[in-house]
Amino acid sequence: MKRRQFLELTFLTSLTLASNPPFIYGRGKRETPLKVLILGLDGLDPNLVSRFIKKGSLPHFQRLISQGGFSVLGTSIPPQSPVAWANFITGMDPSGHGIFDFMHRDPSNYLPVFSGTLSEEPKKKISLGEWVLPLSRGQIKLLRQGKAFWQILEEHDIPSVISRMPSNYPPAQTKQRSLSGMGTPDIMGSYGIFNYYTTESGEINPDIGGGRIHQVYVIGHQVEASLPGPVNPFRRDRPEATLDFKVYLDPVYPVAKIVIGHEEFILKEKEWSGWRRVEFPLIPGKSVRGICQFYLKEIRPHFKLYISPVHIDPANPVLPICTPADYSRELVAHLGLFHTKGLPADTSALDNNVLNEAEFLHQDNGFLEENLAMLDFELQRFHSGLLFFYLSSTDQRQHMFWRFLDENHPAYDSQLARQFGQEIENIYIQMDQLIARIEKYLDKKTVLIIMSDHGFNPFIRGFNLNTWLFETGYHKLRNPWVQDKGSLFEYTDWSRTKAYGLGLNGLYINLKGRESQGIVNPGSEYEHLVRELANRLEAIVDPLTGKKPIYKAYITREIYKGPYLNQAPDIILGFNWGYRISWSSPLGKFPSEVLEFNRQKWSGDHMGAAELIPGILIANRKIVHPAPSLTDVTATIFDLFGLQIPLEMKGRPVLKIS
Amino acid sequence: MSIVNLWLKTFLDILFFPCRSFSPWIALIFISFLTGLFLLAVYKVFSNQQKIKIAKNRIKAHLLELRLFSDDLVISLQAQGQLFFWNLKYFLQVLRPLVIMVIPLSFLLSHLNLWFAWEPMPPGERMIVKIKLKEGVNLQNFNISLESTEGYEVETPPLRIEAEKEINWRIKALKSGKFEMPFWFDNQKITKEIIIGSNSWQRLSPVRPASGLIRELLNPGERPLSDSLIEEIVISYPSRRLNFFGLKIHWLIAYFFLSIITGLILKRPLKVEI
């Protein structure tokens, strides 16, 4: 951390401390007889844990399991992280909390929307020439329904710290300390958009998701470019705010200086900058602050500069990322700047060859270190109640490195496998070392729970749901010859379309009265159609492998009964081992083949049927329940604190208290 | 110039010595108080106190006149003319002490800047060191190197920026203390002072300038360079802001404010007409 920041922050903290004596957070200060520490390791797979334990790679896991217990943990349907963690947060199934996928659709226009968050612009505005001034406040709303377990604990005066919990942006209201995780956008309001500046034309396909490629030129040993920022809502034409920057290159040595806003720093070739502050001006006196990392990939022969997605600055958050409002600032004061975007690992940059494997790992290791430092910091003051801490690196590494576990994976590369074939095992070993690292904080009254939301399987074949619907006649296009062009159902003829696929596991019926141009009548026509589709989907056979791509097509009405069922897809696809939805079907595209190989580096995934890819539960207490699931862990929390399990929760306690 | 700088530097070093272990606020309040006193003294000595008093009284009188006879156009106009005349007289009276004050004050300000405007980089942090060359010097043929010492490590080769006539290095602070940075060119050594520290308040010199009246006035921290090719050597110390109940303010604002308050409070007891 820079000295200046440090001073600013120490001062800020001392102010906070002065105005908030020890019982700063109001409610939730009871001394509990037991302490509950939960580590949420996204995607930690029970099969791999067993395999690596047998190999002897995970001694601390092994010891923990021998003292307590180990079980597979039933995941959600579908087993996507936002859904699964919401099950855990609320103790309810998706029809109780309303999160069914990473993305939902707006039935009024068939467009995808974020499932977890609603951002609304101010309703009242006035225009003054080029400018637009808001007269009311816009709002950002958490769409997850139901109470979070820590909100209920708080009602019973039990303190908790909830760090980086997925499906909790903006964080649920509480006086306890919480920091949002997966679902927290970057400063563009997106899931993450990096910027890449290169003099080599055609190096990277400019039309990629998750990043922008900028062609730049070196003129007189200088590069001038600009970093795109958020949309400027104060301007009538809503342009993107931008921040110009200059890079000065030495004529001979591989070293350059970057000057951007108030920041000025020198990087050698292949060096990372660490976090740098950037500020996008909107109107005089108002700007948006963020933080990002620079990586000078190459100076010669080609100039190549990577800039990470711009994260919300935790020292000056423009969006609500924590409770209480000064919590992130307090963390910065003690730990320096840290990432705030959910799922920070830049998988898009790796998938599109902007970063290579080593560069990707370097960056994600940095994020992991930031998290571990934060965990240490919270553990040092963990004296009562509950501490939940979430890590995403386990999930993200398995997504990107699964291709090296299997020589037959279409994205397998023997040379890279020699170098990075151990990476999945390595991240499991790092988690094993984490257990050792936190051991000193575990006393007799601390219950340790390690859990994951789902397991993993290879992603070898992709299923184009929308193409299948088109080929079988359930989905009609206005001009069939543009089938593989366009996206977001650009060419769909809704007046003749009965079903469409959107999101990672969802199939929706074009239902009259719900969809704006619905044609399928509710009642028996709908019931029959759903049944028919489910049967036909489950009967599909992949001619190449002889396997069924869809292991189970869940009819949502049959498995869920909660109040938010009306927002659910009508069918949730549970894919077979090795299969997943294709890359482009989720956003309403129609590639030519129904089934295709996945040749991307993103090579492991978890969109299968829930029974195929359960998560894991490990604890330092005996597990008494034979087949626990995510909602049972929630029930266990209440049980451990001696509280009645809330009525709306379905789970049963699974740990033996002794 | 150098003599004045040396004298002022020593004076402030002695003055601030007891304050060094406290917050910079203590020293700032102290020096602002002294400045206020000094300004009053200059004022008293170099202005005609009697004439100022007369001018001020006349201004007050005409103001009153304006208010009382606001209906009468002729009297109003006359009063306004008089008001303008006496304002001018007052201003001329004040001008002399002001001009006399400006010179020592600007010396003092650039010295105080060394104390209050920057803070040292703590060990482990990185900063940029720049050499700015004079117009017309060819950067490519200018072979200069910077050596690491026990206080810092030079992490990059020289970065030559033709457009800015600059050579930059990145250094990493290693150890608290005051060190000399040795630059070598043409078998000649020139040096620049660098201070690394974690939480001490002390005088920092971000710039070692070439000789020249203005340059030396603005950058009084170190002896000017005698070499004719280099314009200045700069260390990018982070700038310091003073904390005023959560507000981060530049020291100059606090300084002027405090000096003026001192002046206003002390003018009565010291019988100074301003």
Next chain:
Amino acid sequence: MGKAKIKIDKNLFERIKKYAGIAGYSSPEEFITHCLEKEVAKLDEAESEEEIKKKLQGLGYIS
């Protein structure tokens, strides 16, 4: 609100005048404004779709 003038082909304008009356607009101006507004709104929407796509695409699971 300010007004701006634009040039339009005379023949086209004659036809617009004819149909404006038939379609129940009070003046050709009203007809033209209505048509243009409709087209511009379409473009606006297309842009926001592009915005939606970009925002979602950072999610590693889709492309």
